[in-house]
Amino acid sequence: MKWQIISSDQALYFHSWDNECVVYNSLSGDTHLLNLTASQILLKLQQSPTEAITLAKLVPPTDQSESHAEHELQIEHLLAELNALNLIEKCQSTINYNPPSCR
Amino acid sequence: MNISTLTLSELGHRLKKAGMFLQTGTFITHLKTSIPSVAEGIRLLYADYPLVEHLDFADFHVSLTYPRNLRRWLKPQIQFLFDGKPPFKPLPADQAFPMLEWGLNWCVSSHANHYLIIHAAVIEKGGYAAVLPAPPGSGKSTLCAALVNRGWRLLSDELALIHIGDGRIVPLPRPISLKNQSIDIIQSYEPDAVISRKISDTMKGTVAHMKPPANSIIRANETAHAGWVIFPKYQSSVPAQLKKLSRSRAFIRIADNAFNYSLLGIKGFETLTGLVDASQCYDFTYSSLENAIETFSALEPPASSK
Structure with a gap:
């Protein structure tokens, strides 16, 4: 199952400093x-x-001692949290319709 | 000419009849009242402000009056009117001058949405401003009053105005609000400070206001670069200590202390990122004003802001 940024043009604005x-x-x-x-x-x-x-492959773990399985689990937890914050959403994939962004 | 050129009687007459224009930073308030303690407060604390004559425009039209109710004869009250309507409930008549100050804060924080407005004191030295956001009780105003008596310029004791277009910090120098023990602390720290009489039993405890330095009034049109964001906290028996704060965390805390961050939407986000980008961010704990002043004197200006 794929995840995507909430589907609206220019909905999210980022600014980063150091590691945050x-x-x-x-x-x-x-x-x-x-x-x-x-x-x-x-x-x-x-x-x-x-x-x-x-x-999990693209984003490196912050703790190098973390196993790949643990890292995958952490990514899944973070995806669930980002989803709860309405920052991301699941791609709607059905037999008849795939939004262009999810193909 | 400034307000000090008027006698108390002339000032009272103006306030009662046609009202007077009060210029504080970029704002002009038309004020009308017949309450003697308000005239006395303005004569004492606004003496160095320009005497503005007959304007066609004012940002805010304000009056303080006695409400027409039975209390008028028993326990007199006063009400603050904005465009003829009362935004707040009346207060005991003794609190007329503090109510004017709180009302003027409300006028700006509720209407000046061409600025990002942060609940913070702001002071300036060498062209750089230090923004001190803090909730009530943190010692923000006490620290601000001490700093402006030791060479820092007062931009505001209560409302940091960040220009949305260029991120400059815009002065709004007004009397500094002191509460409870802070009143005596500042009077003893700076015996020459002009402080209004204490008013007790207000919603904030005992309050008084300190007259802003004349130089801060003269320079009320000079904006400043953002230099530092410092979250002050008074704690008894601790050394003065600056602790570096991550910019992201500072951002969230400033947003929590802003009046109109949410209202401004993306402009608020961009203005605040600009402020944080340009500033060094710290938590600051202190117990001694002298040590706090030394710490602020040693602040290094940000390298890339100008």
């Missing part, structure tokens, strides 16, 4: 403080919709 990032969601009016991993996930999803497994 603030994100402004112009749809909700909320501002969020994200750590390095979460902000890297958002930036990857901004480029193209991506699955959790692929993100």
